[in-house]
Amino acid sequence: AQSVTQLGSHVSVSEGALVLLRCNYSSSVPPYLFWYVQYPNQGLQLLLKYTTGATLVKGINGFEAEFKKSETSFHLTKPSAHMSDAAEYFCAVSQNTGFQKLVFGTGTRLLVSP
């Protein structure tokens, strides 16, 4: 079975500061990994994904994540936070064969202060 752990239900940063949202996964097979963002009163939208190839993945809005197999991690980063980044972020994992159902973490709410 696959699972995802997101450390920290809330993360607060100042505008312009580094954003780091942590995600660790558990998977018995090579995983596909995803980050989704949810703005208030909206559905989830895909930020970025890792399937195969380069382990550093770039997404929309200046976010990126690095797949580290040895650490079973897929942390999300952004060099400089913007007020518009305030949202809830979900990490998700799926297996790369068979029925590729996504399993989501519990989410991290990012708060950005001026």
Place this chain on the structure above:
Amino acid sequence: NAGVTQTPKFRVLKTGQSMTLLCAQDMNHEYMYWYRQDPGMGLRLIHYSVGEGTTAKGEVPDGYNVSRLKKQNFLLGLESAAPSQTSVYFCASSRLQAANYGYTFGSGTRLTVV
């Protein structure tokens, strides 16, 4: 291109009442999913469908039924609503190789059971 459309957006039910949530997608996706989102618990899969006429149980199926009579529609039913079913419900759809492309989410239905 509308993507995934959920109706209604908001609903208040009394305990014991029934209702149906409708999800419609116009992307010709094979797979469709119903999730519920609760604070601190992330997204939990209720039911899913891998094609027209098929349905399967997810993590938290009790108290819900689903139907997929047409490829583009996925209905979620509550036969006898309970306060524990107060939640935000999201529908999603994906291609056959879901992990390569991720999911497309609707904007959600906020359901309150009193």
